[in-house]
Amino acid sequence: MRCVNPPSYLLLRSCYTTSMASQPNSLIWFRKGLRIHDNPALEYASKQTNYLYPLFVIDPHYMEPDPNAFSPGSKRAGINRIRFLLESLVDLDSSLKKLGSRLLILKGEPGEVLIHCLKEWNIKKLCFEYDTEPYYQALDVRVKEYASVAGIEIFSPVSHTLFNPADIIQKNGGRAPLSYQSFLKVAGQPTWALSPLSTYIDVLPSVGKTVNCEICTVPTATELGYDNCTEEESTPFRGGETEALKMLNESISNKEWVAQFEKPKGDPSAFLKPATTMLSAYLKFGCLSSRYFYQRIKEVLSEVKTHTAPPVSLLGQLLWREFFYTAAFGTPNFDQMIGNGICKKIPWKDDDELLAAWRDAKTGFPWIDAAMVQLRKWGWMHHLARHSVACFLTRGDLFIHWEKGRDVFERLLIDSDWAINNGNWLWLSCSSFFYQYNRIYSPISFGKKYDPNGNYIRHFLPVLKDMPKEYIYEPWTAPLSIQTKAKCVIGEDYPKPVVCHETAMAECRRRMGEAYEMNKRLNNLVSEKDMTSLRRKFECQSQVVKSKKQKQKPKPDA
């Protein structure tokens, strides 16, 4: 038995299973976990049941176009992730049909719709994957309350992650481990991850009558109102379990690559053949079972002589996911600076113009802008590119709040995952987990060392495609004649840099030092007043610097 404390679903189950004489109707509620393979909730739902209702609720809040958003998409998700989800649903529906079932799609507020279905279809067994995100925690409380009153059995297994975050937090004395090594120590052997996969399903109980509910098929993006999204280049990722398993097999088939995988050695500028498995989005939606992935990697490692190890290895990457899920689950207000006990309080700058320049790929630093274009078009960037642009926005150059960058990533990334995205922004902004704020990624030389010719920039920023490689990472230094010849005049065809990197970096370091000093002095109990006064101090200092500069070099000509 893995759990020290039996989770609530086990208690609920024991109340009802013994008293169920006749076979009830079951409902499998898909949220994440959009797959047939290794799906404990689906497996349990399909056993000892009369009819099985597979349900997915489309939340208009998440799916319907928001004309006011900064990019095509809904209030919360960019068009790439919406498409990926729709493709995953089509694939799930088609797999269910092969097994004699189908996916029932309903629209509305998920909790309301679900409870309505439970009533109308006389469901006595409700199965859904346990979810640690605050949104689902709140939703599931409502659903569980209703189910317990209505006498509905609930089965809600932890199957999205390799560990149950609650177990690890409990083992660690009630707090989530905050370093990777201590996480590994506390977590120990992933016994559940090594346990047998869910039984292979070759047939499912049929779907009963769907009275009094408006069932629809999986909508297309056009049907949702996304008809006029122009695409010169769109994401290369197709959603769904079938695609996930195909890509997994491709990655795994190269045993040497799996065994020698070292994350920091990956090339962030590789885009024709990216340097990682590209499976993150499939893990996020549960098109791929993390347990199945884990076991496939283990299998390969057992067949080779030498292999890399966590944190840099491929298994190490899966464990990073566990690390952030645990930290996120164990930290109230994990997605905020205020009220987050592990987050350093830093008076970030409030500058919407700079934020927009970063978000819209107009910083004037080609490496940063190319990455932001890739994010927008593909819904994906290499991990190190994410580091580079996140550092630039926060503690490296612009000193803008990590929550603002987090929002942009959350919307645009296909693989955006609440725990991992917030965790990485905390990390990169030196707000938590990582504190060496002097280590700053250069927006010029970091990309250059992987891609000296600038092919990545040329691809995603075609305006710079003819810029000689000597200048492509800092085109503002190119003589005007070269800019003209390359058909890219800086300030006209492509923006001037929004900051001087050297100056901005020095200023960021100084501010980080002062902010850290304040956190230390106040024993991390920083009040709003303390923040305001430090922010004022920063503003005054930068005013002084600006006026000094103006006095030093009066430059009438541009």
Next chain:
DNA sequence: CAGGCGTTGCTGGA
């Protein structure tokens, strides 16, 4: 309380 360590910094030299 000191010393070692930490997914993934940069530059310059061998």
Next chain:
DNA sequence: TCCAGCAACGCCTG
């Protein structure tokens, strides 16, 4: 490709 030097953080361990 690797290394030292840079300047130096918090967390963990003994």
